[in-house]
Amino acid sequence: SQTIHQWPATLVQPVGSPLSLECTVEGTSNPNLYWYRQAAGRGLQLLFYSVGIGQISSEVPQNLSASRPQDRQFILSSKKLLLSDSGFYLCAWSYRNTEAFFGQGTRLTVV
Amino acid sequence: GENVEQHPSTLSVQEGDSAVIKCTYSDSASNYFPWYKQELGKRPQLIIDIRSNVGEKKDQRIAVTLNKTAKHFSLHITETQPEDSAVYFCAAKGADSWGKLQFGAGTQVVVTP
Numbered sequence: 424s425q426t427i428h429q430w431p432a433t434l435v436q437p438v439g440s441p442l443s444l445e446c447t448v449e450g451t452s453n454p455n456l457y458w459y460r461q462a463a464g465r466g467l468q469l470l471f472y473s474v475g476i477g478q479i480s481s482e483v484p485q486n487l488s489a490s491r492p493q494d495r496q497f498i499l500s501s502k503k504l505l506l507s508d509s510g511f512y513l514c515a516w517s518y519r520n521t522e523a524f525f526g527q528g529t530r531l532t533v534v
Numbered sequence: 535g536e537n538v539e540q541h542p543s544t545l546s547v548q549e550g551d552s553a554v555i556k557c558t559y560s561d562s563a564s565n566y567f568p569w570y571k572q573e574l575g576k577r578p579q580l581i582i583d584i585r586s587n588v589g590e591k592k593d594q595r596i597a598v599t600l601n602k603t604a605k606h607f608s609l610h611i612t613e614t615q616p617e618d619s620a621v622y623f624c625a626a627k628g629a630d631s632w633g634k635l636q637f638g639a640g641t642q643v644v645v646t647p
Contacts, residue, residue, distance in 0.1 A: 466639035467623060522568045523635050525577040
């Protein structure tokens, strides 16, 4: 069966510091991968999605970036965090025409 | 690209009553419409989905209807219980090779005993 791992679960980072969140999927190959952000009490904002290694599409211009160095690995990064980057970050995977399965999420607080 | 709108943003119902959440989508090529439930601090979990070749689908107390012509779909929860309290999200996925899933803004459902 397929599983998705996302870490860390919580993270407190100072403004201006770098960020790296990692997500890996097991039990599947060539999945679509997604990064979503959820501000407190708000909806799911699609940040990046990827259909293959090295193929990244950005939905919202910002100081975040994503990379997919391996088929089942998706990384969300920032060189310098802003206060507005605080939120609940969710990685997800899907096949083309199926539902998305979410990781447990990372609660990021930028202080 | 696809745009999904969801209403209402909050919904309070008495235990035992029904709850209805409505969504509209913009891309007529979208062909897959899942609904997710998110409890506080947890990840969204799929509760029901429907594809564009079906008009209605039911699973115990929850049902989803789809009107392709009007480009809207709805979630119906009957005989609500306190454990139904959560945020519910609708979503739509396009038929292109990217399979990008766009979510509505969410509905906070509160079921009062």
